[in-house]
Amino acid sequence: MAETINPAQTASFMDEVVAATPGDPHLDRCLQCGTCGGSCPSGPDMDHTPRQLFAMIAAGMKEEVLRSNAPWYCVSCYYCVARCPQEVHITDLMYTLKQLAIKEGLYRESGISNAPGFSQTFIDFVENYGRSFELGLAAKYALRYQPLNAVRMAPMGLGLLRRGRMAIIPKRIKGIDQLKAILARAKALGGTA
Amino acid sequence: MRYGYYPGCSLERNAIAYHQSAVAVAPQLGIELNEIDDWNCCGATEYSSIDLIPAYALIARNLALAEQQQDENGGQLVAPCSACFLNLSKADHYMAEAPDLAEKVNDALSAGGLHYDPGSIQVRHLLDVIVNDVGYDAIKAKVSKPLSGLRVxxxxxxxxxxxxxxxxxxxxxxxSLDKLMRVLGAEVVDYPLKTHCCGGHMTQISRPTALELIRRLLKNAADYEADAIVTVCPMCQLNLDAFQADVNRFFGTDFHIPVLYFTQLIGVALNISPVELGFGKEFVDARPALDKIGTGSPPTGRRRRSREKGLPMPTMSEEG
Structure with a gap:
């Protein structure tokens, strides 16, 4: 982490993160107290705790931050947000870092590189049908990203089917064309808040 | 009391028991649930990881539809799924707080002929509606089969x-859920990890991470000799129930704790038939727990000792 800090770059990455996050995430208020990392259920799996990531963002270490596995291990439990004395919107910032890591193509180096694949596979079904489709998601994601897991997950899939807890075919909403038009416009508008 | 109902994708299938039991108990509690016509997925925890404006537009289509259908829902939208509840309330919250975001989202919605005015729909979780709008006293008055003898x-x-x-x-x-269960006649055990994470989607992304989080929750319930875990969220139910056998294989444990929706237990206390409440779809059989209802028998067996050590404390890192 010993790098020369370029003030111009420092301002721009911090600004980029804040601009891509809804509302004011209060990122500049971070006191480096570490309550976030201490409250995090998947903290032990993270290469950098949220506290460290925020210091790195302030230092303009864009590539290092976007290569971190921490946002991908975030389980979105909001414990850190509930406890942060400075009301930093930590979970929202983790989502922003995931979006930026995908845009910059750096998530592949995070060591948990199938996580974006899961998200993408999930939303592919949502964009095409308007509803999620668990069987399709499980099959497509497992076969593409985790073939070994597919074997392990098969009994559970059958268990869900047997109990009437998994649909065989996806359900398409009536207004799928309307939804597609909305999402196409949303994508064209760009990613910042 | 009329509400818009946003079941969410999980309640259509893997959490069908939650939907069935919610729909079965609602009329008895004076709740009229009117499903939002042609609602779409809220994006769960996935869309926000990919792209911000489409993620909000996806959620906001539902809010816009609810706003259009206000005659049926009175401006209140009820979500039984905690992730849907979060996403719907988050979109409303940030569209109100950040006008730039609201403008972009409404620009996107206009491509589908829709519009949403932030603040016009109040998003509620089903538990909130039941304990605060119906109220504990009214529920207590309707209990015909108290859950006495069941430790939850x-x-x-x-x-x-x-x-x-x-x-x-x-x-x-x-x-609130503790009080509700007591009103139904159940014995509520201390559950220090009651707001800890079930692992969410990590079962698919980092299995050891998820299984450890699930193990802690199961162990905590077992330590306090619970007959069942009662949940308010389909993701929590799926992880604790369907992955319980995986946890046992992975850690060499022997948990067999049924994981039930709070609406199923309300239904039992209102003497609604188990089939109507979606029982039988759980991986961990709920029948041994349900058989205890009405017996009022105290827990027995070796686990009793763990309660006599002193103050109840979370035991997260043991056996790690």
């Missing part, structure tokens, strides 16, 4: 209480 661990999970865009209980030590 009240499991809230994360998103029903945090971050609290539509807060109705404490973010770390909520008690």
């Amino acid at each position: 661990a009240p499991y809230y999970g994360c998103l029903i209480v945090r971050p609290g865009y539509q807060a109705f209980d404490d973010p770390e030590y909520p008690t």
Whole structure:
């Protein structure tokens, strides 16, 4: 982490993160107290705790931050947000870092590189049908990203089917064309808040 | 009391028991649930990881539809799924707080002929509606088959209480579900991990991470001799129930704790038939727990010792 800090770059990455996050995430208020990392259920799996990531963002270490596995291990439990004395919107910032890591193509180096694949596979079904489709998601994601897991997950899939807890075919909403038009416009508008 | 009903994708299938039991108990509690016509997926925790404006537009289409259908819902939208509850309330919250975001989202919605005015729909979790709009006294008056003899661990999970865009209980030590279960006649055990995470989607991304989080929750319930864990979220139910056998294989444990929806237990206390409440779809058989209802027998066996050590404390890192 010993790098020369370029003030111009420092301002721009911090600004980029804040601009891509809804509302004011209060990122500049971070006191480096570490309550976030201490409250995090998947903290032990993270290469950098949220506290460290925020210091790195302030230092303009864009590539290092976007290569971190921490946002991908975030389980979105909001414990850190509930406890942060400075009301930093930590979970929202983790989502922003995931979006930026995908845009910059750096998530592949995070060591948990199938996580974006899961998200993408999930939303592919949502964009095409308007509803999620668990069987399709499980099959497509497992076969593409985790073939070994597919074997392990098969009994559970059958268990869900047997109990009437998994649909065989996806359900398409009536207004799928309307939804597609909305999402196409949303994508064209760009990613910042 | 009329409400818009947003079941969410999980309640259509893997959490069908939650839907069935919610729909079965609602009329008895004076709740009229009118499903939002042609609702779409809220994006769960996935869309926000990919792209911000489409993620919000996806959620906001539902809010816009609810606003259009206000005659049927009175401006109140009820979500039984904690993730849907979070997403719907989050979109409303940030569209109100950030006008630039609201403008972009409404620009996107206009491509489908829709519009949403932030603040026009109040998003509620089903638990909030039941304990606060119906109320404990009214529920108590309707109990015909008290759940006496059943020890339940009240499991809230994360998103029903945090971050609290539509807060109705404490973010770390909520008690509404505890009180509801007591009103139904159940014995509520202390459950220190009641708002800890079930692992969410990590079962698919980092299995050891998820299984450890699930193990802690199961162990905590077992330590307090709970007959069942009661949940308010389909993701929590799926992880604790369907992955319980995986946890046992992975850690060499022997948990067999049924994981039930709070609406199923309300239904039992109102003497609605188990089939109508979706019982039988759980991986861990609920019948041994349900058989205890009415017996009022105290827990027996070796686990009793763990309660006599002193003050109840979370035991998260043992056996790690």
